[in-house]
Amino acid sequence: MSEPAKILILYARFGEGHWQAAAALRQSFTKLGHTEVRLVDLLEEAHPVLNGISRYVYHKSYSVLPQAYGWVYEMTKTMKPNSLFASWLHSMGAQTLRKLLERERPHAIIHTFPTLAFAQLTRSMMRSIPVYNVLTDFDLHYRWIHPEVNKYFVATEDIRRQLCDLGVDPRRVAATGIPVRPDFVSLPSTPERRRIILVMANAGLSAASTARLCKQLVQRCHSRVIIVCGRKEAFRRALESRLNANPDVTVLGYTERLQDWMAVASCIVTKPGGLTLSEAIAAELPIYLYRPVPGQERNNARYLASKGAAVVCNTIAQLTDAVFEHFAKPESREILLRGIRALRKSDASDAIALDIAGQLHIMEEASQLRRWQQSDSGTNDAMFDLDPGSCQRRAAREQTIR
Numbered sequence: 001m002s003e004p005a006k007i008l009i010l011y012a013r014f015g016e017g018h019w020q021a022a023a024a025l026r027q028s029f030t031k032l033g034h035t036e037v038r039l040v041d042l043l044e045e046a047h048p049v050l051n052g053i054s055r056y057v058y059h060k061s062y063s064v065l066p067q068a069y070g071w072v073y074e075m076t077k078t079m080k081p082n083s084l085f086a087s088w089l090h091s092m093g094a095q096t097l098r099k100l101l102e103r104e105r106p107h108a109i110i111h112t113f114p115t116l117a118f119a120q121l122t123r124s125m126m127r128s129i130p131v132y133n134v135l136t137d138f139d140l141h142y143r144w145i146h147p148e149v150n151k152y153f154v155a156t157e158d159i160r161r162q163l164c165d166l167g168v169d170p171r172r173v174a175a176t177g178i179p180v181r182p183d184f185v186s187l188p189s190t191p192e193r194r195r196i197i198l199v200m201a202n203a204g205l206s207a208a209s210t211a212r213l214c215k216q217l218v219q220r221c222h223s224r225v226i227i228v229c230g231r232k233e234a235f236r237r238a239l240e241s242r243l244n245a246n247p248d249v250t251v252l253g254y255t256e257r258l259q260d261w262m263a264v265a266s267c268i269v270t271k272p273g274g275l276t277l278s279e280a281i282a283a284e285l286p287i288y289l290y291r292p293v294p295g296q297e298r299n300n301a302r303y304l305a306s307k308g309a310a311v312v313c314n315t316i317a318q319l320t321d322a323v324f325e326h327f328a329k330p331e332s333r334e335i336l337l338r339g340i341r342a343l344r345k346s347d348a349s350d351a352i353a354l355d356i357a358g359q360l361h362i363m364e365e366a367s368q369l370r371r372w373q374q375s376d377s378g379t380n381d382a383m384f385d386l387d388p389g390s391c392q393r394r395a396a397r398e399q400t401i402r
Helices: 017-031 042-046 049-064 066-076 084-091 096-102 157-165 209-222 233-243 258-264 272-280 296-305 316-328 331-345 349-360 360-373 377-381 390-400
Strands: 004-013 035-041 108-111 130-133 151-154 173-175 195-200 224-228 250-253 269-270 285-288 310-313
Touching: 004 017, 004 331, 017 349, 017 390, 035 042, 042 049, 042 084, 042 096, 042 209, 042 316, 049 066, 049 173, 066 084, 066 258, 084 285, 084 390, 108 349, 157 173, 173 296, 173 349, 195 209, 195 258, 209 250, 209 316, 209 377, 224 258, 233 250, 233 310, 269 272, 269 316, 272 296, 272 331, 285 296, 310 316, 310 360, 316 349
Parallel strands: 004 035, 004 108, 108 130, 130 151, 151 173, 195 224, 195 269, 224 250, 269 285, 285 310
Antiparallel strands: none
């Protein structure tokens, strides 16, 4: 009986999106069966102090030095995988990953964050492990690209074409969309929308500005506003004190049921993180973006706006006007919905898991395992029923792993 396929998913906590994509993939592999999935924050395990500092600088750059972050992002966007800077980035965590691979012996590695440390190990390790990159933005940064990657799973056909134009074999790129939790995939196709505006507290506004925006939206649009603060407890308390228990505004902390609010809201005001945008697209929820910071988020915003799937606003007055128009002009709302539906992918997480499972022959072996378990003739008899191609492929895979 063959062992379950071990899948190692490497992510990072620079925002919640990379982890959420990894968690969605874990759920999809678990549904397939015959797999063992482990999620690892490689930078945290390898360099906890440096990782903590990097995360602090990353989050602060949004409010303190957004232009500097954007400059670095754009300057490195087209770096080659063999450049000194790329090699240095990919070297982070290499020795920790080597020990992890020796201990876990995974059948495949999946990245939802481009810490491609495995690329530094391929020459010295006497084994080959398939590597898959799951891109989590609507913008292509070359940090994701490396010749050791077996396949790329990307958000859009445009990114797929970009990779192919750069010389990647079209068979090694799939425009699946960005993985989101199954709860977003199973939302009703024709939800009953209410006059609710969903505001994410990470939308680039201070507590004072968020409170002012909410009051203006309630007054101008005659709607209810739901603010999701996530794990920002201090921000939540500041909002509550400024809103003075306004009956038309509900302030939430962290919630596991964001999909329930997306299913009934009329629109969302948020920052353009790849995962939040993908969740809104899955929910077919019109998107309004406020002052996206330079870097991948501004590029995400520009891309969605170019497709008619989001409205980008640079002032609170402009944002209020845009949301008011959403309610006042049904034609404006329909334009957004058409753009969103054109970008919507059906269940990216399951599609990616199925694709990788097919390449690793997981489904084939899981089916054979079930036949073994259901057989009354015993293990030895069941072994003679194996498909020869299945045996050869599994033997080749196990030889490769050794």
